[in-house]
Structure formats: structure tokens, C-alpha cells
Amino acid sequence: MAERQPDAAGCCPPVLEAPLDESDATELAQGFAALADPIRLRLLNLVATAGEVCSCELMAPLGRSQPTVSHHTKVLADAGLITGEKRGRWVWWSIVPARLAEIRDALGSAEPARA
Amino acid sequence: MAERQPDAAGCCPPVLEAPLDESDATELAQGFAALADPIRLRLLNLVATAGEVCSCELMAPLGRSQPTVSHHTKVLADAGLITGEKRGRWVWWSIVPARLAEIRDALGSAEPARA
DNA sequence: CTGATACATCGACGCCTGTCAATACCAGGG
DNA sequence: CCCTGGTATTGACAGGCGTCGATGTATCAG
Numbered sequence: 001m002a003e004r005q006p007d008a009a010g011c012c013p014p015v016l017e018a019p020l021d022e023s024d025a026t027e028l029a030q031g032f033a034a035l036a037d038p039i040r041l042r043l044l045n046l047v048a049t050a051g052e053v054c055s056c057e058l059m060a061p062l063g064r065s066q067p068t069v070s071h072h073t074k075v076l077a078d079a080g081l082i083t084g085e086k087r088g089r090w091v092w093w094s095i096v097p098a099r100l101a102e103i104r105d106a107l108g109s110a111e112p113a114r115a
Numbered sequence: 116m117a118e119r120q121p122d123a124a125g126c127c128p129p130v131l132e133a134p135l136d137e138s139d140a141t142e143l144a145q146g147f148a149a150l151a152d153p154i155r156l157r158l159l160n161l162v163a164t165a166g167e168v169c170s171c172e173l174m175a176p177l178g179r180s181q182p183t184v185s186h187h188t189k190v191l192a193d194a195g196l197i198t199g200e201k202r203g204r205w206v207w208w209s210i211v212p213a214r215l216a217e218i219r220d221a222l223g224s225a226e227p228a229r230a
Numbered sequence: 231c232t233g234a235t236a237c238a239t240c241g242a243c244g245c246c247t248g249t250c251a252a253t254a255c256c257a258g259g260g
Numbered sequence: 261c262c263c264t265g266g267t268a269t270t271g272a273c274a275g276g277c278g279t280c281g282a283t284g285t286a287t288c289a290g
Contacts, residue, residue, distance in 0.1 A: 148277095152277090152278080154278085179278095179279080179280090180279075180280055180281085181280095182279080182280065182281080182282095183278070183279055183280070186277095186278075186279085187278090201286095201287095203287065203288070204286075204287050204288065205287095
């Protein structure tokens with residue numbers, strides 16, 4: 001096998017090591033596409049920092065209209081990055097950390113530094 | 116214009132932990148946008164697995180024309196994910212693992228806390 | 231110098247996406 | 261029941277992106 005020295009980032013990222021299938025690449029690219037928008041990143045940040053946020057509280061800090069916020073929440077929810085729980089008239093959004101970790105690990109596991 | 120350099124000092128703007136600035140979100144989104152394409156992911160994978168690849172060897176496995184491959188290499192290089200070294204007629208592309216790690220860390224520090 | 235090769239750039243096309251106004255849907259209050 | 265308020269959906273628009281053919285530029289072989 002090709003011996004490859006871990007240069008700086010600890011060890012060997014899986015995306016950079018294992019052969020990447022076309023369907024896997026497409027699916028992974030969709031995950032990144034959901035993150036490839038500053039509004040969605042800030043939305044994710046708002047939800048994460050607040051723990052639970054309703055959509056009405058996202059419009060002001062994001063500076064976007066209600067349909068636009070709804071669109072972004074849908075994109076993130078469709079990507080599995082957030083989940084919405086409808087309580088009464090409000091939808092409370094929360095982060096799905098497992099999904100974040102999944103995408104993060106695709107860029108390389110920074111963890112396996114266990115001796 | 117004062118463009119933000121990828122901060123080599125501060126490691127990770129934690130998307131899930133700290134408040135995310137608009138410019139930080141935009142810059143981070145650009146990083147993700149570079150990864151939000153299956154062709155580019157596979158290109159990244161090919162370069163990483165081969166260590167060094169010239170563009171001519173990327174056209175066949177990616178199934179894309181030479182201008183398209185050149186476009187994607189430019190996008191990835193502009194995002195700092197790969198670097199091209201011109202040797203003779205060929206350009207040899209190689210991964211920049213530090214940038215991968217930087218974007219990965221932005222998705223949340225997988226490490227709970229360094230004691 | 232001439233030809234061939236590797237890569238970058240340009241122009242154009244079609245698709246996808248972010249955005250908002252308008253509207254429909256759903257839950258709670260009177 | 262009707263009204264109010266929060267959210268999702270629709271329709272439409274502008275802009276960006278991926279793609280390729282054609283062309284330009286640089287480098288090597290002869």
C-alpha cells in the first residue's frame with residue numbers, strides 16, 4: 001500500500017485516502033452544498049448557540065424575509081443538519097450534531113490521535 | 116480592500132459554539148462551496164490518493180473535458196485546497212491538508228477539550 | 231523554426247439557487 | 261365561529277455555476 005506520512009493535520013482523512021465513488025461524491029457534495037451559504041451557516045450558528053430557536057427569531061438577525069428563512073431551514077433540514085419540532089404555532093429548530101460530525105469526518109478524522 | 120486572510124493563528128471559528136460573523140460566514144461558505152461539487156470532491160480524492168497528478172490524468176477518470184477540469188482545479192486552488200506546481204509542460208497538483216483541516220475544524224471541534 | 235503537447239482563457243448555453251411578494255395552511259384566542 | 265399570528269408553499273426574477281467548443285499561451289521535440 002502507498003505509505004503516506006501524516007503531514008500536519010494529524011492523520012489521514014478518509015476522503016483523501018479511500019477511493020471516492022461517484023454516488024458518494026454526489027451525496028457528500030450535497031451535504032457541503034447545504035453549508036455553502038453564509039445565511040445558512042449563520043442560521044446554523046444561531047440555532048446551535050440558542051439550542052432551540054423558532055423561525056420568527058431568525059428573520060431579524062439574518063436580515064432575510066420569512067419565506068427566505070423558511071427556505072433555508074428547509075434546505076438544512078433536508079440535509080439532516082437541523083430538525084424542527086412543532087410546538088403550538090411555533091417550530092423549534094435544533095441542531096443534529098451527528099450529521100455535522102458525519103460531514104466533518106468526511107474531511108478527515110482529527111480524532112484518531114489515540115495512542 | 117481588507118480581505119480576510121485564512122487565520123493561521125486562530126484555529127477554528129466554531130460554527131456551533133461561538134457567534135459567527137457575517138464575513139466569517141461568507142468566507143467559510145466559500146470554502147464549503149469549493150467542496151460542494153462531486154467532480155471537485157473526486158478530483159480532490161484523485162490528487163490525494165496519487166500524491167501528485169497532472170491535469171491530463173484527471174480528464175479521463177472524471178469524465179470531463181479539459182477546460183472543465185482546468186476550471187475545477189482553479190476553483191480548488193483558489194480555495195487553497197490544492198496547489199499546482201508547474202514542471203515543464205505539466206502542472207502537478209497536490210493537496211493542502213492544512214486547509215482541509217481548517218474547514219473540518221470549522222464544523223466543530225471533534226475533540227471535546229484538550230485537557 | 232516548426233510542429234506537437236499541456237494547460238489556461240473566452241464565450242455561450244442551460245441548470246440551479248437565493249430572494250421576495252403574494253398566498254395558502256395551521257394552531258390558538260376571543 | 262371568526263380572527264389573529266406563525267409557518268410553509270407558490271411564482272417569478274436575477275445571479276451564479278458547471279459544462280463544452282474554440283482559441284490563446286507556454287513548453288518541449290525534431
